[in-house]
Amino acid sequence: MIFKREFKRNIKSLIIWSIVLGSLILLTLSIFPQFAEQQKEMTKLLESLPESMIKAFGLDQLNIGDLMGYYGVRVYAMTTLLGSIYSAILASNILAKEENEKTIEFLLSKPITRSQIVTEKLFVVLVNIFILNGVSTIASIIGFQFTKDQEVPTDTFTLLIVAAILLHLTFAALAFMLSSIMKKTRNILSVSLGVVLVTYFMNILSGISEDIEFLKYFSPFKYVDPAPIINDNAIEPLYIFVMAAVILISIVMAYMVYRKKDIAV
Template sequence: MLFRREFKRNLRGLIIWSIIIAGIIFLYLGIFPSMAKQQQDMDNLMNAVPEGMQKAFGMDRLSLGTLLGFYGIEIHLMTTLLGSIYAALLASGIVAKEQNEKTAEFLLALPVSRPTIIVHKWLAAMANVLLFNAVIVAASFAGFQLAHGEDLSYKAFFLLELAVLMMHLTFAGIAFLFSAVARRTRSIVSMSLGTVFIMYFLSVAAGLSDRLSWLKYVTPFKYADSAQIITERSFHPLYAGIMAIAIAGCFLASYWYYNKKDIAV
């Protein structure tokens, strides 16, 4: 019952964000054929970009003239950044909004335990993120047909999308933890979105300067680096492990704190 309740409460947001991301994917892949015909001009344009910027956005290893390279440079940025924002917004209010909307008394009066409440809310948040990423994959496949590009490596594509999914789940987990700990929804949203943007800028900084390359171990955006995954056709096990631990750790911490939390109703 609680899972269905939470899923329905967030269904509208899922639909809106899914339409937005699918529209962006179709729009970008729709213009790929015309850009591919001007590959030499595109390569010259990319070469004119400062070397640091090329490294930061994977332009030094990917080409706009190839379908997967174009996807990794142009579309990947949108799916990672917008998807992380969606995941953070979704999870940031899923627990704390009960107090903010004065519905905690009703929820806690139901014949269900606190562990059941927090688990069902977690499952609802994860289900929304999974469906959102399924839309990304489906829209990308449909867009590839419109783009009429060369044969692409589906292995590299699926590894890239797996990394993106885990990154979205990581930000959802962090925001969920904020939601379980904090009391005011507005501050939770600010912290969650702030975390996403800070991590994004850290990933850019890690690519711009060799002296800051160590930051790639701090930000999930670098764990889902399109240039590395597409060119090497591999998703680094260390990055996958770090994100898996972060996701599990956020859930366990949320579970523990929510059961100890003094909830004013």
């Protein structure tokens, strides 16, 4: 009951985000042939940029004249950021809004436990994230058809998809935990989006100067950096472990807090 109701309530935003993200991916990949033809001009342009900016966006490690390098810098970077924002927005409201909208009394009057409420709402978050990533994957595959027979390594592309999903789940889990702890949806949303944007800029800043390079260890975006995935065809096992731990701990905390929480009805 809860899953169906919650999924219907969020289907409109899922469709909008899917259309926007899918369209941006198709548009970005559609201009790759022209971009590749002008590679010499683009190389000169990149050489004119400050070295710190080149390092910040990984342009020193990826060749954007190559399809996968272009995909990593342009498409993948967009997918990870927008997907993380969507995941944070979705998960940050899904538990707390019942109290804000005064519908929690109706739910608690039904023969369901608090753990059941958390489980079904969590399942909605997971399904929505996987659907969004499924749309971005399909859009990418369609977009690859515009790239004039450029080779797409299936294993590398798969790793990029897995990395993006792990990142989105990490931010969703953190926002979901906050949704169980805090009561006001505006505050939860602000904190959740703040975490996403701050860690994103921490990742960029860590590449600008060696003095603040340590910031990368506090940013999940660095854990799924496209350069090592594309160049080494692997995701660092330690980073996978850290993200998995954050996801698991956040979800367990959400269950523990929500089961004992003094809910205002």
